[in-house]
Amino acid sequence: MFGFLKRIFAPEPTPDPVALVILQTTPRLLTRGHLSQALTRALGRPFAEDSIAEETPIRHRFTVEGYELTVLSAPSPYFPKDQPQTELRLNDAIERHQAAILIDCWTAPPERSREDGTDLMGQLAAELLDETSLAVYCFHTQRLNIVDENLVSMLREGRAMEAMSTATFDPVIGIGGEDERMNAAIEEARQRWPEFVHGFSNPSKGADEPFLIKARFEWGEHVEHMWVKPDKVSLEGFEGNLENDSLYNGRLRKGTIVSATVAEVSDWAFLQDGEMVGLFTESLAWGR
Numbered sequence: 001m002f003g004f005l006k007r008i009f010a011p012e013p014t015p016d017p018v019a020l021v022i023l024q025t026t027p028r029l030l031t032r033g034h035l036s037q038a039l040t041r042a043l044g045r046p047f048a049e050d051s052i053a054e055e056t057p058i059r060h061r062f063t064v065e066g067y068e069l070t071v072l073s074a075p076s077p078y079f080p081k082d083q084p085q086t087e088l089r090l091n092d093a094i095e096r097h098q099a100a101i102l103i104d105c106w107t108a109p110p111e112r113s114r115e116d117g118t119d120l121m122g123q124l125a126a127e128l129l130d131e132t133s134l135a136v137y138c139f140h141t142q143r144l145n146i147v148d149e150n151l152v153s154m155l156r157e158g159r160a161m162e163a164m165s166t167a168t169f170d171p172v173i174g175i176g177g178e179d180e181r182m183n184a185a186i187e188e189a190r191q192r193w194p195e196f197v198h199g200f201s202n203p204s205k206g207a208d209e210p211f212l213i214k215a216r217f218e219w220g221e222h223v224e225h226m227w228v229k230p231d232k233v234s235l236e237g238f239e240g241n242l243e244n245d246s247l248y249n250g251r252l253r254k255g256t257i258v259s260a261t262v263a264e265v266s267d268w269a270f271l272q273d274g275e276m277v278g279l280f281t282e283s284l285a286w287g288r
Contacts, residue, residue, distance in 0.1 A: 023097035038127035066109025122160020138164035214267035237261040
């Protein structure tokens with residue numbers, strides 16, 4: 001009898017969150033007007049301000065296309081800052097964020113799941129991003145992605161679930177300079193550099209596979225190892241185009257022409273007779 005009554009009067013269990021979280025450098029207080037304008041842009045049709053309920057000054061609730069959503073303007077960090085990430089861009093976003101915007105899905109239309117609303121939530125998130133936005137976290141896929149042109153484009157196109165199921169940016173892996181195995185791998189890449197020079201100078205007939213070099217770049221106290229697609233290679237060094245943006249130097253973007261000596265080389269890779277040669281550091285970096 002008491003078990004029956006307990007089941008009747010017990011509160012409904014809180015469902016696992018289905019949410020997108022925007023990490024911000026500074027707090028933002030979104031109003032009904034802000035959300036109405038963002039939803040209008042996301043949907044491509046007017047979304048009335050009076051369709052949005054203000055539950056508190058920082059929390060709003062509304063229903064769109066059958067999905068019940070809330071948006072919370074959190075004035076404090078979302079992630080703890082005492083759990084460093086191996087990926088430097090993610091670590092930087094977590095360290096720098098001081099606030100967050102949480103978009104939660106609470107209910108879905110018939111025959112749909114709350115997760116099905118992810119693409120719609122992503123379209124809204126894209127319209128809420130601004131210069132203070134660092135990264136977007138998807139709670140139900142456990143994926144954190146850096147805000148960049150690629151992510152924003154996928155969110156706007158209604159591909160949030162796809163975007164938040166994989167990394168949408170070029171990773172920058174942090175490895176301490178005291179790592180003996182990594183230092184040994186870098187030294188091997190430098191010792192075997194003539195192999196790369198020979199392969200670059202004598203590519204396989206009909207092959208269109210890229211040659212890639214990872215090199216050390218330093219500015220101030222910051223050091224990055226970035227991949228480069230070379231145009232010129234010699235026993236002394238190389239010149240080519242960066243394959244990703246620099247984390248610390250805003251002037252170095254993907255496609256920027258750079259050069260370095262063999263003393264700055266930390267890895268390289270190319271296909272030889274159908275087999276990958278090189279990648280001395282990559283297995284260590286991702287296997288940590």
